[in-house]
Each structure stands twice: as structure tokens, then as C-alpha cells.
Amino acid sequence: MPAPTRPRLADWTTVVPVLAVLILALTWGRELPGYLVPLVAALLAGAVLAAVHHAEVVAHKVGEPFGSLVLAVAVTVIEVALIVTLMLSGGEKTQSLARDTVFAAVMITCNGILGLSLLLGALRQRVAVFNSEGTGGALATVATLATLSLVVPSFTTSRTGPEFSPAQLGFAAVASLALYGLFVLVQTGRHRDYFLPVNADGGPVDADGDGHADPPTNRAALFSLVLLLVALVAVVGDAKTVSPAIEAGVQAANLPQSFVGVIIALLVLLPETLAAARAARRNRVQISLNLALGSAMASIGLTIPAIALLSIWLEGPLLLGLGGTQMALLALTVVAGVLTVVPGRATLLQGGVHLVLLAAFVFLAASP
Structure with a gap:
């Protein structure tokens, strides 16, 4: 998204993190009254949106490959904070929360964000056009990370349940970090052109070939860095405060405990979804797909090692x-993704297929 050239104190991205920290100071260590739950939840969601916004500003200023890492680390801190907070307060029933959240993130990004991006792109141009080389490499990385971290544990024999032994978990964490780091280097270095927007003839959309607005000023970047730290503190603290209400709400709705992971993933990925939709409406489908698959990659490649x-x-x-x-x-998501990506062009049909897969995931998560 275009970065502001100077900070503005009246922006919601400035006001919301400050309010979220203030409400955190007032409610820390206390049982949250019922009438305050909606307010704290709204400020928590706003702080997540603000944190990602300020991370994007800082990332745009520092450039690549460090910019991608700033944004990915910020999103990962939010996701890990929410997971760990709920795991600490939930006991045995949250032992699978990391798996549920990461899997939900993969399904939301690879079906929801990707499908929405293709749908919006095809509605605008009849056919959504993107670079199959870069998108295919990203999808292959996501499929490898998801299989290694989420599928293999169900088939190992070192432990009786669907879990890794300490050595296996360590290997999976190191392998995930290595794959994610390699992808960042490829995306921002040697094969950067594979991840830039293209037109119907396969040429770059932007005259300068970067797909971005001008970088923010030093003052705006420093201001966003400070507010990013404030927003992250607010997210971690408010998540701990509101976590009992989230779990109580899921239980009251008679939903499985695993649905908490879906809620966390939806909250964390909301900013990326909005950014991808905006890019697709501007005929920057490649940027939308970069956001979708990059978010999936970071969710696995950084969250699993952190957990x-x-x-x-x-x-x-x-x-x-x-x-x-x-x-x-x-498996169905990976197969459909491969068939969608290989041609480098997609219609409304491919977008609809992925959105139906997302709907199936959400329905089966609520009614397993």
C-alpha cells in the first residue's frame, strides 16, 4: 500500500494503538467486565490493523530484503502472541492451538485471499494475469512447509500422538526457517522480476518496475516504528485480557475448541486480506498473490519455529x-492451486473454486 510521506497524529493508525495501550493499563490483572469485552476486542482488532500498517511503512523505508522480514516478523509476533496467550490460559484443551491456527492461516490465504484476488482481478479484466514462475515457486514452498510441519507429525512413530519428538521438532523448525529465508532471498534478489505485476502481454505494469509508491520520509518511518512497538505491546496485552471471553464465546456457541484457531487466523490476516483486495482492484493481481502466499509462508515458516x-x-x-x-x-487446496497457477491466467471459475474450498474449511471447522 502507498506509504505516507509524513506522520499525522489524528490518523486512526496513531489513535487506536494509544487507546489500546491505555485500556490495557486500566484492565491489566483484573477480570474484564462483560460490558468492556466488545471495546477491548475492537481495540485489539484495530491494534492488529495498525501494527501491520506501520510495519508496512517501516518495510517500505528500509527496502528489500529487510522490508519483507520486518512485515513478516511483525505479523508473526502478533500471531505467536495470540497463540501463546491462549495456550497459557487454556491448559490441555489448547495443546493443538498452534496447529489449528497455522492450518487456518494456510487455508484462508491459499483459498480465501487467493480466491478473492483472482475473482476481483477477473471481474475487472475478464482474465486475471500473473507470473506463473514466481507464484508457482511460492506455492511449492507453502506446500512443502505445510506438509513438513502439519502432515508429517501424524505419521512419525517416535511419539504416540500427532506430535514430533524434540529432535524432529527442532529439524522442522530449522528447515522451515531455511526455506523461508531462501524464498525471501529469491523473491527480493536474483529472481525479483518473477514477483512483479504483469499485464496481458507479460510485461511489467509499472513504468519503474517496482510496483510501489515513493518511500516515506525518515520522520514518518521513525514515527511508524515507535507506533509499531506500541501496537505490538497492545496486541499482546489485550489478547491476554480478552482471551477468556474468546474461549467462553466459542464454548457458548457450541463450536469446537479448534475454532479458536480460525478466529485468531482471521484476525491476524484481516489487514493482508484488505491489502490484497485493494491491489486486485487496481489490476495488481501479482501483488495480491504475493501477499496471500507470502502470508501463508510466514505463518508456517516463522510461527512454527517460534512456537x-x-x-x-x-x-x-x-x-x-x-x-x-x-x-x-x-491436499485439495494444493492440487487446485497448482492447476490455477500453472497457466499464469485465471478466470472467475478459479477464483470461485478457491472460495468454495475456504467455505468448506470454515463449515467443517465449525461442524467437524
């Missing part, structure tokens, strides 16, 4: 292996 490290202090096993229904949905 693996934190599992040293977390009580109980870390259940990562998917069940049969989830594996079937993941």
Missing part, C-alpha cells in the same frame, strides 16, 4: 499433526 522454541517453557505436548479431514482439504 517450537517457546514449547520448552510450555506445559504438555505440542500437537501439530492434522486429522484426516484437514489433510484432505490441504
Whole structure:
């Protein structure tokens, strides 16, 4: 998204993180009254949106490849904070929360964001055009990370349940980080052109070939860095405050405990969804697909290693292996994604296929 050239104190991205920290200071260590739950939840969602916005400003200023890492790390901190907060307060019933959240993130990005981007692009230009080389490489990386971290644990024999042994978990964490780091280097270095917007003839859309607005000023970048830290503190603290209400709401709605992971993923990925939709409406489908698959990659490649490290202090096993229904949905998503990506062109049909897959995932998550 275009970055502001100077900070504005009246912007919602400035006001919301400050309000979220103030409400955190007032409610910390206390049981949250029912009438305050909607307010804290709204400020938590606003702080997530503001954090990602300010991370994008800082990322745009520092440039690549460090910019991609700033944004990915910010989103990962939010996701890990929400997961760990709920795991610490939920006991045994949250042992699979990391798996549920990461899998939900993969399904939302690879079906929801990707499908919405193709649908909007095809509605605008009849055919959505993108670079199959870059998008195919990103999809292959996501499929590898998802299989290694979420499918393999169900078939290992070192532990009785769908979990890794400590050595296996360490290997999966290192491999995930290595693959993610390699992809960032490829995307921002040697094969950067594979991830830039293209037109119907395969040429670059932007005259300068970068697909971005001018970088923000030093003052705007520093202002966003400070507000990014404020927003992250607010997200972590308010998540802890409102987590009992989230779990109570899921239980009151008679939904499975695993649906908490879907809620976390939807909250964390909301900014990326909005950014991808805006890019698709401007005929920048490649940027939308970069956001979708890049978010999926970061969710696995950074969240799993972080949770693996934190599992040293977390009580109980870390259940990562998917069940049969989830594996079937993941396999179908990968197959449909490959058939969508290979031609480098997509119509309304491909967008609809992925959105139906997302609907199937959400329905089966609520009614397994």
C-alpha cells in the first residue's frame, strides 16, 4: 500500500494503538467486565490493523530484503502472541492451538485471499494475469512447509500422538526457517522480476518496475516504528485480557475448541486480506498473490519455529499433526492451486473454486 510521506497524529493508525495501550493499563490483572469485552476486542482488532500498517511503512523505508522480514516478523509476533496467550490460559484443551491456527492461516490465504484476488482481478479484466514462475515457486514452498510441519507429525512413530519428538521438532523448525529465508532471498534478489505485476502481454505494469509508491520520509518511518512497538505491546496485552471471553464465546456457541484457531487466523490476516483486495482492484493481481502466499509462508515458516522454541517453557505436548479431514482439504487446496497457477491466467471459475474450498474449511471447522 502507498506509504505516507509524513506522520499525522489524528490518523486512526496513531489513535487506536494509544487507546489500546491505555485500556490495557486500566484492565491489566483484573477480570474484564462483560460490558468492556466488545471495546477491548475492537481495540485489539484495530491494534492488529495498525501494527501491520506501520510495519508496512517501516518495510517500505528500509527496502528489500529487510522490508519483507520486518512485515513478516511483525505479523508473526502478533500471531505467536495470540497463540501463546491462549495456550497459557487454556491448559490441555489448547495443546493443538498452534496447529489449528497455522492450518487456518494456510487455508484462508491459499483459498480465501487467493480466491478473492483472482475473482476481483477477473471481474475487472475478464482474465486475471500473473507470473506463473514466481507464484508457482511460492506455492511449492507453502506446500512443502505445510506438509513438513502439519502432515508429517501424524505419521512419525517416535511419539504416540500427532506430535514430533524434540529432535524432529527442532529439524522442522530449522528447515522451515531455511526455506523461508531462501524464498525471501529469491523473491527480493536474483529472481525479483518473477514477483512483479504483469499485464496481458507479460510485461511489467509499472513504468519503474517496482510496483510501489515513493518511500516515506525518515520522520514518518521513525514515527511508524515507535507506533509499531506500541501496537505490538497492545496486541499482546489485550489478547491476554480478552482471551477468556474468546474461549467462553466459542464454548457458548457450541463450536469446537479448534475454532479458536480460525478466529485468531482471521484476525491476524484481516489487514493482508484488505491489502490484497485493494491491489486486485487496481489490476495488481501479482501483488495480491504475493501477499496471500507470502502470508501463508510466514505463518508456517516463522510461527512454527517460534512456537517450537517457546514449547520448552510450555506445559504438555505440542500437537501439530492434522486429522484426516484437514489433510484432505490441504491436499485439495494444493492440487487446485497448482492447476490455477500453472497457466499464469485465471478466470472467475478459479477464483470461485478457491472460495468454495475456504467455505468448506470454515463449515467443517465449525461442524467437524
